[in-house]
Amino acid sequence: MLVQNKGKYVRHAAGVMLVPGANQLSPTDWKKFSAHPLIKELVEDEEIVAHESAKTTKDLNANEAIELVKDTFSLSLLEEWKATEKRSTVLAAITEQSNLIVNGSGEETE
Template sequence: MLVQNKGNYILHAAGVMLIPGANKISEAEWKDFSSHPIMKKVVDDGDVVAEKSFGELTAPKAVELVKDTFDPSLLEAWKKEDSRKTVQEAIDAQLAVINGENEDE
């Protein structure tokens, strides 16, 4: 399952580590993480959100998630499974950012 850490910090609880952005974890890991006493508040506040599978997201929501993802292997996996043009373009753009391409500065 996909879990989005909307914060700017790595979160670690119940043996689960979530980097900022999208993370792929098992349902059992999500259950452990989201029921942890400290992380329960973070989840309740909406700072960590469990998402549907990537292919079930609307294109705008998928693009938003892509822009918040910094795991190249996860982006590449999504690129293979999703054929929507706007999503493909967002993935290419995010991979370019991660790889340090298109730096105009």
């Protein structure tokens, strides 16, 4: 499942770590992590959002997918999504975010 850490900090609880942006977690890890009292508050404040039925961006609506992509800093995760995504707007967001990570800007370099 996809879990989005919208905060600026790495979050640790119950042996699980979430980096800022998108994270892949097993349902078991999410259950342990989200049961922690401090994490419960972050979930209630929507700083941490679980997309429980989503495994990739194609399982989200386009706006949610784009928001998640713009908050993702894992090139491997972005490449994985790019391989399965069909929507042009989401693909453009993935390309822009990948270029931002690699080149420091949203534009391709030659």
